[in-house]
Amino acid sequence: MRCGSELPQIDIAYETWGTLDHERSNAVLLFTGLSPSAHAASSAADPSPGWWEDMVGPGKPFDTDRWFVICVNSLGSCFGSTGPASIDPRAQTPYRLRFPVLAIEDIAAAAHEVILALGIERLAAVSGSSMGGMDALAYALLFPGRVRALVQVSCAVHSLPFAIALRSLQREMIRSDPEWQRGEYAPGQGPIRGMRLARKLGMITYRSAAEWRDRFGRERVNQPSGDAFGINFEIESYLEAHALKFVGGYDANCYLYMSRAMDLFDAAAHGGGILEKAFARIDVNDALVIGVETDFLFPVDQQRELSRLLDAPGRRVEFHPLASIQGHDSFLVDMDRFRPVLGEFFASL
Amino acid sequence: MRCGSELPQIDIAYETWGTLDHERSNAVLLFTGLSPSAHAASSAADPSPGWWEDMVGPGKPFDTDRWFVICVNSLGSCFGSTGPASIDPRAQTPYRLRFPVLAIEDIAAAAHEVILALGIERLAAVSGSSMGGMDALAYALLFPGRVRALVQVSCAVHSLPFAIALRSLQREMIRSDPEWQRGEYAPGQGPIRGMRLARKLGMITYRSAAEWRDRFGRERVNQPSGDAFGINFEIESYLEAHALKFVGGYDANCYLYMSRAMDLFDAAAHGGGILEKAFARIDVNDALVIGVETDFLFPVDQQRELSRLLDAPGRRVEFHPLASIQGHDSFLVDMDRFRPVLGEFFASL
Numbered sequence: 053m054r055c056g057s058e059l060p061q062i063d064i065a066y067e068t069w070g071t072l073d074h075e076r077s078n079a080v081l082l083f084t085g086l087s088p089s090a091h092a093a094s095s096a097a098d099p100s101p102g103w104w105e106d107m108v109g110p111g112k113p114f115d116t117d118r119w120f121v122i123c124v125n126s127l128g129s130c131f132g133s134t135g136p137a138s139i140d141p142r143a144q145t146p147y148r149l150r151f152p153v154l155a156i157e158d159i160a161a162a163a164h165e166v167i168l169a170l171g172i173e174r175l176a177a178v179s180g181s182s183m184g185g186m187d188a189l190a191y192a193l194l195f196p197g198r199v200r201a202l203v204q205v206s207c208a209v210h211s212l213p214f215a216i217a218l219r220s221l222q223r224e225m226i227r228s229d230p231e232w233q234r235g236e237y238a239p240g241q242g243p244i245r246g247m248r249l250a251r252k253l254g255m256i257t258y259r260s261a262a263e264w265r266d267r268f269g270r271e272r273v274n275q276p277s278g279d280a281f282g283i284n285f286e287i288e289s290y291l292e293a294h295a296l297k298f299v300g301g302y303d304a305n306c307y308l309y310m311s312r313a314m315d316l317f318d319a320a321a322h323g324g325g326i327l328e329k330a331f332a333r334i335d336v337n338d339a340l341v342i343g344v345e346t347d348f349l350f351p352v353d354q355q356r357e358l359s360r361l362l363d364a365p366g367r368r369v370e371f372h373p374l375a376s377i378q379g380h381d382s383f384l385v386d387m388d389r390f391r392p393v394l395g396e397f398f399a400s401l
Numbered sequence: 402m403r404c405g406s407e408l409p410q411i412d413i414a415y416e417t418w419g420t421l422d423h424e425r426s427n428a429v430l431l432f433t434g435l436s437p438s439a440h441a442a443s444s445a446a447d448p449s450p451g452w453w454e455d456m457v458g459p460g461k462p463f464d465t466d467r468w469f470v471i472c473v474n475s476l477g478s479c480f481g482s483t484g485p486a487s488i489d490p491r492a493q494t495p496y497r498l499r500f501p502v503l504a505i506e507d508i509a510a511a512a513h514e515v516i517l518a519l520g521i522e523r524l525a526a527v528s529g530s531s532m533g534g535m536d537a538l539a540y541a542l543l544f545p546g547r548v549r550a551l552v553q554v555s556c557a558v559h560s561l562p563f564a565i566a567l568r569s570l571q572r573e574m575i576r577s578d579p580e581w582q583r584g585e586y587a588p589g590q591g592p593i594r595g596m597r598l599a600r601k602l603g604m605i606t607y608r609s610a611a612e613w614r615d616r617f618g619r620e621r622v623n624q625p626s627g628d629a630f631g632i633n634f635e636i637e638s639y640l641e642a643h644a645l646k647f648v649g650g651y652d653a654n655c656y657l658y659m660s661r662a663m664d665l666f667d668a669a670a671h672g673g674g675i676l677e678k679a680f681a682r683i684d685v686n687d688a689l690v691i692g693v694e695t696d697f698l699f700p701v702d703q704q705r706e707l708s709r710l711l712d713a714p715g716r717r718v719e720f721h722p723l724a725s726i727q728g729h730d731s732f733l734v735d736m737d738r739f740r741p742v743l744g745e746f747f748a749s750l
Contacts, residue, residue: 153629213617213636214610220637221601223630228594230579245577252570253602261563261697268562270667280502281572281657285664287562288569308630315634318619348610348697 057152060141065125065132066090066166067098069108070116079170080114080177080398081163081191082123083184086310087302089131092123106387113394119176126187127162128154128309136305137239149235154309156183156317160190167198176401179203181383182350183310186317189358192334193322201338201401202362203394205383206347208354209319209327209361215349216315218257222250223311226304235305242304248295250307255294260346260379331361339369340397342383342390349380370397406501409490413511414474414481415439416447418457419465421519428519429463429526429747430512430540431472432533435659436651438480441472455736462743468525475536476511477503477658485654486588498584503658505532505666509539516547525750528552530732531699532659535666538707541683542671550687550750551711552743554732555696557703558668558676558710564698565664567606571599572660575653584654591653597644599656604643609695609728680710688718689746691732691739698729719746 053059067090072079082092084103093108094101108114114121125133128151136151143150167175178199180188185207192202211219226232229246237243264287271286283289323329339362343355352373359371374389376382383390402408416439421428431441433452442457443450457463463470474482477500485500492499516524527548529537534556541551560568575581578595586592613636620635632638672678688711692704701722708720723738725731732739 149629210619212610213613213619213634214605216619216634217601217605217613217636217640220634220640221598221605224601225574225598227630228578228598249570249574249577249598252566252573256563256566256570261561261700264562264566270559270562270565280498281576281661285562285565285569287566291566291569312630351610 053152054155054157055153059134059152062127062134062162062165063132063138064127064134064162064166066122067092067095068120068122069093069095069114070118070120072120072170072172076170076172077174077176078118078120079167079172079175080119080121080179081167081175081188082108082114082121083159083163083178083180083187083191084123084126085182085184086307086314087298089129090123090125092121103384106391107394113391113398114179115395115398119398122166122170124163124166126159126183126310128159128306128313130303130306133162135303136235136309137303146239148305151305151309153316154313156186156313157190157194159187159313160194163187163191164195164198173198175199177201177203177398179205180207181205182207182380183314186314189319190317192336193319193330196333196335199336201340201397202334202336203340203397204355204358204362205342205390206344206350206355206380207358208350209358210317211315212351212354215257218253218349219311219315222253223308225249225253226308232304237304244299247299247302247304247307251295251298252291255291257349258379258381260348260377262346262377263379266377327361331364334362334364336362337367338397338401339367340394341369341371342393343371343373344376344379344382344386345373346377347380347382402501403504403506404502408483408501411476411483411511411514412481412487413476413483413515415471415515416441416444417469417471418442418444418463419467419469421469421521425519425521426523426525427467427469428516428521428524429468429470429528430516430524430537431457431463431470432508432512432527432529432536432540433472433475434531434533435656435663436647438478439472439474441470452733455740456743462740462747463528464744464747468747471515471519473512473515475508475532475659477508477655477662479652479655482511484652485584485658486652495588497654500654500658502665503662505535505662506539506543508536508662509543512536512540513544513547522547524548526550526552526747528554529556530554531556531729532663535663538668539666541685542668542679545682545684548685550689550746551683551685552689552691552746553704553707553711554691554739555693555699555704555729556707557699558707559666560664561700561703564606567602567698568660568664571602572657574598574602575657581653586653593648596648596651596653596656600644600647601640604640606698607728607730609697609726611695611726612728615726676710680713683711683713686716687746687750688716689743690718690720691742692720692722693725693728693731693735694722695726696729696731
């Protein structure tokens, strides 16, 4: 791993859609944001809707009639891939905080093992949104010659202090919950309250003030809690519902590691601290960068910077700042804006 | 009180600067944000610097050679005025959660008792920033004929769902701390961890991403904590220092009441739900509205709305959207931009 530690053995969960062609030249690797599993879309084996159901499938932007799409569950996560909640085979107990410091590069390198195992020499494209966009960028930096096209959605070359502050606070909420027990909670248990708070702050940072103004305004709930500080406004009820849905599904220690990895990543580290030097390592033919004007976690200036850094002689770089009002999460919800941009890019490859 | 309850007796702490003239016509009432005391500026009686030291004094924008400035500690706060931490004389124990639901209008009405006690018929001006701006607006709505000029800084006619979500989460952080004990903690004690988290989220919402990018970037602390999730980045250290300074100084239950009052306030309630009708009650001669382009807690569109609503035949309304990069807190730190705007307005009265 990038921190110098080693894991004795890892599992990487992944799903695929479409068919790998004879030349093994049509593979598209898809990285996820912080929390999703490898289940990006439904399939015969698992018909439940995936986290990017509208984007991956026959005739969709990631057209599985043409591309062989591979989505990996990140190293460090808890949906089949090895992470802090996994059993350390040496100790026969979960790693918990004994898991080494996780880097975005480790997630990329673990995914590369899947690509090698599938016998793929060169990927047609690597794509990722949010944290997954950092993973995709790390992949292109670590494995030159292995990627023809790079797709960067709502991500950045590194995190700015505002985003670090928000994530640091989320982690502190989790670690402040006595049920966290310094990471030693029983498997399947953990800091429910802390995770609920962290998820609510997540939702606040993932959406936008404009969306909520239009959607909730100052509407009150029908049955306000008798408690003066309980749920009274619709926006409070919305956050509560989202937090309840999330908690229990995601391991708290995994969340801490993944969250910190986003703070620590800096593409400049691949060029001795100089971004331009790092980006000179990248040799993709085509690049697509998408950002959203209402995103304040990864503000659109960061995607503008990405597209500038990716610009190189002989390379096609497309940059699309979109006017979606759903903030950072727009790539998950504003399909009408995202589908054509991604669809046309993949069609042009 | 606005909720229908009564307090048997209240104290309102206030400080004054300058001299009330013979006609009692030069009084300026100053409301504070959520957390400050009435100590806006130093004085012979208390030479320690106040929270608006640069703004209140001889030759300063609130020129105490000309104006008699009165700053009140809000009802519901804990710096001398009656609030949830005060002793309920009927029960001989602190009110705690038995304090009635606090409204912004109650804070304004309590301040009015001070004005009446001072024998002031009509105020030369009422001014407030952030929550204090809501207080000042409530004052002008409740007491027509009593105010000649209204100053509204970084405030709004009501809170939008984004701001409500952030404050709701701050309150939940406090209430989730087991040390909160449903409000029944011992006087001077309370939910330290919850307050620290709430203060950090406060700092995040009070400043701006642009300021922190320029000020902290991705700088690391000199002595990073050995803990993988401890303080590592300068921005984390900055938040920690601010949180430690705040915690212990402010009573948690008071914070909950004040915070909720900001959610609940809606100027439209003074016009049967119609803002224009509410504002028709206001009869000030002059109004100054200041906003900041990087404020995302009270976005500048809300001050634009305020200035539009205040606009009336025969009234002078000035609106200044300022380019400060310190977000909501700019009125406390970007003195070079704020001083001339406030100074010229007061000089023109």
